[in-house]
Amino acid sequence: MKRMEEDVERILHSEQELKERVRELGKQITEDYKDDEPIVLICILRGSVMFFADLARNMDLRANLEFMTVSSYGNNASTSGLVEIKKDLDCNIEGRNVIIAEDIIDSGYTLSELKKILMTRNPKSLKIVCLLDKPEGRREGVDIKPDYCGFTIENEFVVGYGLDYAQMYRNLPYVGVLKRSVYEK
Numbered sequence: 001m002k003r004m005e006e007d008v009e010r011i012l013h014s015e016q017e018l019k020e021r022v023r024e025l026g027k028q029i030t031e032d033y034k035d036d037e038p039i040v041l042i043c044i045l046r047g048s049v050m051f052f053a054d055l056a057r058n059m060d061l062r063a064n065l066e067f068m069t070v071s072s073y074g075n076n077a078s079t080s081g082l083v084e085i086k087k088d089l090d091c092n093i094e095g096r097n098v099i100i101a102e103d104i105i106d107s108g109y110t111l112s113e114l115k116k117i118l119m120t121r122n123p124k125s126l127k128i129v130c131l132l133d134k135p136e137g138r139r140e141g142v143d144i145k146p147d148y149c150g151f152t153i154e155n156e157f158v159v160g161y162g163l164d165y166a167q168m169y170r171n172l173p174y175v176g177v178l179k180r181s182v183y184e185k
């Protein structure tokens, strides 16, 4: 069988680069919240899992680690912009400092809708940290910007470090660009 790595065109962000950038993000967030109440850090399954786990260990803050699964139907014209919560939080975020950890912001539908939903629960604050931001993917009318961002990337098909193609490649230790031949066959 072909090795997984053979499907990768090139490495965009190496394991070392990710490690350093996530450490910086953790330090920055720690600095911003160190004199505040404990935070609720939310992992949006499944793509964020690696980023979330590494980021959480780089923050010297008291934190609840929480998980959500959402499905976005943003690309479907009939249900434009909707997200469905498949697995909700297990905690009440009212009056809490909440940070959503996402692997990537592309069209922006997922986070803009999720943010609206979570705001109705009256958190004390709500911020977004994303590893990758792909501004070229943003759909018209979707206004979302991360408060903290690891890297801004071009409009390329990236996998690894949590990001998938057809549920594969999430376990690559780096972020790489997938060969076109993999998704065009």
Ligand code: PRP
Pocket: 044, 045, 046, 047, 048, 070, 071, 072, 074, 102, 103, 104, 105, 106, 107, 108, 109, 110, 111, 163, 164
């Ligand atoms: C991916 C990613 C974000 C979303 C970003 O999740 O993890 O949640 O898409 O795209 P958007 O900005 O265009 O909404 P996906 O729905 O593929 O699920 P996954 O996290 O399980 O891979």
